[in-house]
Amino acid sequence: MAIIMEEQTSAVKAPAKDKLRIGIIGCGGIANNKHMPSLKKIENVEMVAFCDIIIERAEKAAKEYGAPGSKVYADYRQLLEDKSIDIVHVCTPNRSHSFITVDALEAGKHVMCEKPMAINATEAKKMLDAAKRTGKKLTIGYQNRQRDDALYMKQEALAGTFGDIYFARATALRRRAVPTWGVFINEYEQGGGPLIDIGTHALDLTLWIMDNYKPKYCVGTTYHALNKDRNTGNAWGDWDVDKFTTEDCAFGFVVMENGATIILESSWALNLIDCREAITTVCGTKAGGDMLDGVRINGVHLGRQYVTKPNLSAGGVAFYEGNKGADPSEREARAWIDAVVNNKAPFVLPEQAYAVSQILSGIYESARTGNIVYFN
Template sequence: MTLNIGIIGCGGIANGKHLPSLQKVEAVNLVGFCDIDIDKAHLAATEYGVESCEVYKDYKQLLANEAIDVVHVCTPNISHKEITVAALDAGKHVMCEKPMAKSTEEAQAMIDAAKRNNKKLTIGYQNRFRPDSQYLRKVTQRGDLGDIYFGKAHAIRRRAVPTWGVFLDEEKQGGGPLIDIGTHALDLTLWMMNNYQPASVMGSTFHKLGKKEDAANAWGSWNPEDFTVEDSAFGYIKMSNGATIMLESSWALNTLDEDEAKCTLSGTDGGADMKEGLRLNGEDFSKLYTTNVELDNKGVAFYDGEEDDEAEIEAQCWIDSIMNDTEPVVKPQEALVVTQILEAIYESARTGKAVYFN
């Protein structure tokens, strides 16, 4: 069995992650490439497509191709829901890049479309497939940390503002570092805690350093007039069982404590963090201990291959879930909760009040 895949959005995330990873999956043919900039679609097709692949400017034309089984949505956040729902209604399985959507309402519409069409839907949270994430997931599932009642989700950059594409456009993206990289850290933290029932959220967002002219930045100075999203955001999340999560995210912050797509966990029987590699801590025989885990690519919970690249493993596991009719590793219901919490942080920041969930 071979799956034919179409790519909608042939920009940075498609070329940097999806296309090179999918090209290494044996049961895949890359047959359709779509971008509003048709030149980008042609370039991607030339590098990654099969000989008979097609190029499109309108995603609806790609979806009309009945030979395509799976669609990867790699477009700005504003169009995730529209394209994903249309693809599912067209009978395609869908991987949508993170974040799932700009709002909970949009995310729910995506899930509803997957259910009514009996098609698979997943979201591109590739950090779950890192060796440290896989090891820590096994530790938490086995119960080594006990009841995990406190977590931190880390997504802090000192000066690394993405200045290309629409990253600085609030309307098209829905936000800045919180929805861009904070989403990865929150997904990891919730997954490790296996806790998807938020009770309340308090949040703060800041538009401070984005106003600076000629700022130091990894990808060159930004234009302050274009910087319409927050430059940092922080959330305090209380779960229904009383567990608490603190989320920190920034593209630009005056700090030396930089961490991205990492989490810290504290439980009744032990703790863990990804701050300097993967470290486990606890108490044994009335003594405290810290264990630094030596990681390689063996022992991944749902993959036995040799790749050590999380994007390649993500692609293989996603295709396997379709071929074997199993649940994808990143379930859409889990991604919806991430979107729900991010949306609540933004709402709390706007209103100055806590957001409560039923």
């Protein structure tokens, strides 16, 4: 873990100009809870422009997080006209990820776009192509990779602990936690429900730890089983049954080109007690690993089955930098700014996020058609 963490938390080197200038597009939940507080902690960046179709949200964000003289906009295209802006964070609902990101890249900005990459693989491909065409950096907000347990599992995979991983389970299961704010339950705006919203995190973690981005075929099912239920018991208050047009749960069986199998389970609402979110289980030829109770590594040694559990805390001793950067959201922001400043590949590559989108689109297509979907 040390190698990755050192890289993530190292001080960001000074760019040619004093501070990189950042514009935020979409000033809702994720901007306020992840992007803006994290960017505020980074020494050599400043947020100078804020855009939201609900202008009061942009104004509030500018007041709380903006550098003196920050601009606010209701139309993202006006923000993109500002040539002094280096980086744009796209924090709008899924439907607009693709066109805003493509426009921002074409306008010469580096882009951090929220997950999922887009509403489907076709839209995600446009983003990937635009990044290649413009030479600007693009990354996607899969901050779960920056959790201690995920970084540790990745280190084990890199160390060869698991051998060849040929089975994995990507889990994003909620019993009754349908997001009722914004447009999450609107199929048109989001491109889907729990599969594209939280299944995307679990699948990203799984592909990353397997280091396998080549799907061969998949089968999927989606259900609208509980979304018309008025007896919701929902964590965030009752959902509006008339507006809930996405699936409430979805499942996929994915076979990779190398023969590995991934089972993807996702739900916002499911009659299930054992709920887990944004975790993965991997099984390899030498050992297995899961995130079901911290990280657990299982295998056989000297003819005996073993399970080991690394201690992921600092052992009671604060990091010498006072735990700086230990929060996954801040790590994500630091890694991203570091990639821009030092011209490195982003921690989450757009090609990797595109593979996630391909698989999610495949599962939706299979559910819609009843057919196996082959990726070429």
